[in-house]
Amino acid sequence: MRTFLIFLSLFLIPGSCTTTQQQSTTDSDLKTSEAGETGIIQTELMGTAKEVPSLAKVYEKYFNIGTCVELSQLMGTEGELLLKHFSSLTAENIMKPKYMAPSEGTFTFDNADKLVNYALENNKLVRGHTLVWHNQNAKWMFYDQNGNKVSKNVLLKRLETYINTVVSRYKGKVYAWDVVNEVVDATALRKSEWLEIAGEEYIEKAFIYAHRADPGARLFLNEIDTIERIKSENICKLVRKLLDRNVPIHGIGLQFHITLHYPGLQAISEALKKYNDLGLEIHITEFDMSLNADPDFKAGKAPEDLLIRQAHRYKEIFDLFKTYKNITNVTFWGFHDGHTWSTYFPVTKKDWPLLFDRDFKTKYAFWGLVDPSRLPKDVVINNDSKNNFKAYAKKGTPVIDGMEDEIWKKTGDMNITIYVQGSGSHGTGKTLCYYG
Numbered sequence: 001m002r003t004f005l006i007f008l009s010l011f012l013i014p015g016s017c018t019t020t021q022q023q024s025t026t027d028s029d030l031k032t033s034e035a036g037e038t039g040i041i042q043t044e045l046m047g048t049a050k051e052v053p054s055l056a057k058v059y060e061k062y063f064n065i066g067t068c069v070e071l072s073q074l075m076g077t078e079g080e081l082l083l084k085h086f087s088s089l090t091a092e093n094i095m096k097p098k099y100m101a102p103s104e105g106t107f108t109f110d111n112a113d114k115l116v117n118y119a120l121e122n123n124k125l126v127r128g129h130t131l132v133w134h135n136q137n138a139k140w141m142f143y144d145q146n147g148n149k150v151s152k153n154v155l156l157k158r159l160e161t162y163i164n165t166v167v168s169r170y171k172g173k174v175y176a177w178d179v180v181n182e183v184v185d186a187t188a189l190r191k192s193e194w195l196e197i198a199g200e201e202y203i204e205k206a207f208i209y210a211h212r213a214d215p216g217a218r219l220f221l222n223e224i225d226t227i228e229r230i231k232s233e234n235i236c237k238l239v240r241k242l243l244d245r246n247v248p249i250h251g252i253g254l255q256f257h258i259t260l261h262y263p264g265l266q267a268i269s270e271a272l273k274k275y276n277d278l279g280l281e282i283h284i285t286e287f288d289m290s291l292n293a294d295p296d297f298k299a300g301k302a303p304e305d306l307l308i309r310q311a312h313r314y315k316e317i318f319d320l321f322k323t324y325k326n327i328t329n330v331t332f333w334g335f336h337d338g339h340t341w342s343t344y345f346p347v348t349k350k351d352w353p354l355l356f357d358r359d360f361k362t363k364y365a366f367w368g369l370v371d372p373s374r375l376p377k378d379v380v381i382n383n384d385s386k387n388n389f390k391a392y393a394k395k396g397t398p399v400i401d402g403m404e405d406e407i408w409k410k411t412g413d414m415n416i417t418i419y420v421q422g423s424g425s426h427g428t429g430k431t432l433c434y435y436g
């Protein structure tokens with residue numbers, strides 16, 4: 001037993017203390033091998049993605065499992081993964097107004113038709129994404145022939161024609177539409193050309209037009225950063241207003257582009273409660289978990305411990321989702337790390353946000369969702385009744401202030417108790433940490 005003074009923040013503030021964990025070798029059937037380009041340690045037990053259980057089947061009694069796709073991904077190994085693991089598809093780009101209506105009076109349906117037909121032939125649901133957004137929109141809608149901004153009436157008429165044409169075409173085929181995307185800001189409605197020209201009314205009009213075109217489609221307001229406390233209140237306020245005005249809105253879409261550390265599970269749980277209280281359906285529409293959100297983190301391959309933590313975090317969040325009957329679809333924004341928007345945003349970098357690696361093999365994240373018993377242990381921290389923390393950690397090497405801890409390096413698995421001194425509930429107090 002050794003007494004050791006550390007700051008509680010080492011454990012509670014992400015990034016301030018990292019533990020390089022080594023893969024458990026206690027299961028005799030776990031043989032490690034380097035897997036391809038990513039350098040991610042894979043196991044033979046994990047096998048190739050084709051041989052593993054279907055993600056969609058594992059979750060079918062809770063919700064549909066979806067992913068966004070590009071047309072190029074419908075074939076080959078990617079196509080096989082899609083068919084096996086997902087029950088719902090969203091067009092990553094091709095159903096956005098920029099591509100569906102490149103100029104006034106011109107609709108280009110070929111690509112969207114291909115995707116929708118593929119989905120229906122293969123018994124998949126289609127989420128339509130998206131009818132109104134401030135990005136990737138049909139710019140021409142806002143301007144007249146002289147380049148001046150059009151009037152509110154003209155804009156709403158164009159919107160009606162657009163929505164009516166697109167939604168009618170896929171009537172009975174697209175089961176849910178993200179009618180409006182990212183229309184709310186932290187504290188107000190998002191400033192956009194829509195808001196500037198048409199005022200707040202464009203939002204309810206979009207829902208009304210969509211409902212008229214396909215009364216059977218489920219209509220969603222899709223939002224980003226939905227876990228932020230003030231923003232979530234703002235979103236709920238808008239939705240309640242729409243419901244009070246009998247606007248045909250059936251659900252909230254929560255995008256869920258998150259990182260390994262943020263937002264915390266508690267914040268996610270509180271936000272979900274709020275959305276659930278609206279009584280509407282909830283779709284998680286764009287789930288991914290960046291491992292490389294920190295601009296100073298320039299790893300060429302993902303550290304093993306981060307991949308393991310990612311798996312546990314995916315599992316914790318899915319466990320939470322499972323407690324909500326109103327969550328009926330959980331869609332990932334992509335399915336393998338070789339194809340993710342996170343490579344390009346906000347800066348070009350390598351990232352590992354999804355369930356399959358660049359070689360289409362299952363990552364720990366996948367196993368966290370289909371069979372967590374196969375995961376190496378994570379550091380688990382539980383509060384006891386006196387607000388102390390009990391943790392269990394696999395053998396590892398903590399790096400504290402840039403220095404590897406020599407003694408811990410020599411130990412095996414261990415139990416840790418952290419005694420909080422003072423008001424350290426948010427990681428500011430000093431603590432005594434016993435381990436052994």
Ligand code: GLA
Nearest residue numbers: 092129181224255257286341
């Ligand atoms: C937003 C949009 C998506 C997609 C992602 C990033 O979340 O809703 O359509 O563009 O950004 O790729």
